[in-house]
Amino acid sequence: MMIMNYMDHAATTPVRAEVIEAMTEMMKSQYGNPSSLHRMGLQAEHALDTARDQIASFLSCKVEQIVFTSGGTEGNNLGMRGFLPIELPENSNLCIGSVEHSSVFQVAKELERRGVECRLLPVDIHGRIIMEEAVKRIDANTILVSIQHVNNEIGGIQPIEILSKQIRKAAPKAHFHVDGVQAIGKIPVSMKTLDVDSYAFSGHKINATKGIGALYLKDPKASRPILWGSKQERGLRPGTENVPAIVGLGVAVEKLNQEFGAHQAVYIKNRNALLHAIETELDQTLVNTPLSLEEAAPHIVSVSFAGVKSEIVLHMLEMKEIYVSTGSACSSRAKGNRILAEMGIASKWLDGTLRISYGWELGPEKIEELVAALIEAVGEVRELTMR
Numbered sequence: 001m002m003i004m005n006y007m008d009h010a011a012t013t014p015v016r017a018e019v020i021e022a023m024t025e026m027m028k029s030q031y032g033n034p035s036s037l038h039r040m041g042l043q044a045e046h047a048l049d050t051a052r053d054q055i056a057s058f059l060s061c062k063v064e065q066i067v068f069t070s071g072g073t074e075g076n077n078l079g080m081r082g083f084l085p086i087e088l089p090e091n092s093n094l095c096i097g098s099v100e101h102s103s104v105f106q107v108a109k110e111l112e113r114r115g116v117e118c119r120l121l122p123v124d125i126h127g128r129i130i131m132e133e134a135v136k137r138i139d140a141n142t143i144l145v146s147i148q149h150v151n152n153e154i155g156g157i158q159p160i161e162i163l164s165k166q167i168r169k170a171a172p173k174a175h176f177h178v179d180g181v182q183a184i185g186k187i188p189v190s191m192k193t194l195d196v197d198s199y200a201f202s203g204h205k206i207n208a209t210k211g212i213g214a215l216y217l218k219d220p221k222a223s224r225p226i227l228w229g230s231k232q233e234r235g236l237r238p239g240t241e242n243v244p245a246i247v248g249l250g251v252a253v254e255k256l257n258q259e260f261g262a263h264q265a266v267y268i269k270n271r272n273a274l275l276h277a278i279e280t281e282l283d284q285t286l287v288n289t290p291l292s293l294e295e296a297a298p299h300i301v302s303v304s305f306a307g308v309k310s311e312i313v314l315h316m317l318e319m320k321e322i323y324v325s326t327g328s329a330c331s332s333r334a335k336g337n338r339i340l341a342e343m344g345i346a347s348k349w350l351d352g353t354l355r356i357s358y359g360w361e362l363g364p365e366k367i368e369e370l371v372a373a374l375i376e377a378v379g380e381v382r383e384l385t386m387r
């Protein structure tokens with residue numbers, strides 16, 4: 001039997017054994033509602049406290065600054081919208097990076113429909129926000145800035161600390177939200193050094209389950225909920241807590257805390273091997289991911305092949321049980337690649353782009369298998385289309 005080679009970790013990751021074990025235990029025997037007054041309720045409440053501790057310690061923040069959400073999308077919505085006044089000020093604007101995930105982009109578009117001017121901060125060919133252009137767009141009327149920490153298609157890192165300083169200077173009243181979904185576990189993240197107002201992440205990108213995440217809020221008292229109901233999460237996120245998934249998220253984060261260095265070593269080895277193979281064994285390619293590890297997270301390599309439709313290559317690899325992506329899972333069914341086009345990548349490359357995102361559990365032989373399959377598939381497609 002062929003062993004599966006899953007290289008789409010930026011879309012989602014397998015749930016790790018320790019998470020499944022902890023969640024199963026919660027579902028089997030500690031299934032109380034944390035709001036119940038009896039012992040089983042207290043047990044569940046205690047489990048929530050433990051997970052909050054694990055996450056706060058990982059992010060270097062206070063436990064009361066963590067709100068559990070249903071994932072990155074909700075975290076980005078609450079982070080961006082929770083701080084806005086009920087009446088949006090006249091002549092106000094918001095600024096987002098031009099290569100944001102749709103869970104940020106579409107919030108900005110909705111606010112635009114409500115009268116706030118939406119300004120896009122342009123990026124360079126490596127997907128990095130162009131600082132001189134950003135400072136021209138952020139001003140005293142900016143009420144919100146939202147920028148991702150790591151891009152989901154190419155893995156590029158935005159210089160959040162530098163951006164934060166610029167934002168505080170140019171727009172002292174603006175709320176600065178960061179989408180950290182692709183950053184957690186892949187690059188060092190600390191709320192002590194970043195100076196952001198909110199930071200969202202998601203469980204299913206770090207070997208916990210789908211439908212769970214957390215949001216850091218610098219000043220939780222200044223935020224309003226975006227859902228209305230009971231008092232869970234101090235009223236910021238009403239609804240009975242998804243206790244098993246929250247426990248799983250805590251365990252996943254705790255394991256990341258312990259294994260961060262080891263994961264980095266695997267990512268970097270895989271990345272170096274893949275980049276070397278692309279350079280030496282595959283011709284007419286363009287690597288979209290920044291080559292320097294100061295500018296890119298180590299778990300994603302985006303590469304374009306001239307004269308090839310990457311969707312065909314994707315399905316050819318799939319037949320060998322190798323799973324990659326043509327872009328972000330959320331936009332892969334949409335037409336065109338908005339992110340790469342914003343980066344100024346020439347159109348001849350756009351259709352031939354593959355995103356390869358490997359996990360810390362994959363050994364170097366998996367990269368070798370992928371490269372061999374890629375050489376074959378790209379070669380075959382080119383031969384067929386060039387006849």
Ligand SMILES: Cc1ncc(COP(=O)(O)O)c(C=O)c1O
Pocket residue numbers: 010011070071072073074076101103148150151152179181182202203204211213328329330
């Ligand atoms: C950068 C980024 N932000 C937000 C999200 C949305 O997270 P979730 O799937 O947990 O809603 C994703 C998921 O692909 C992502 O990659």
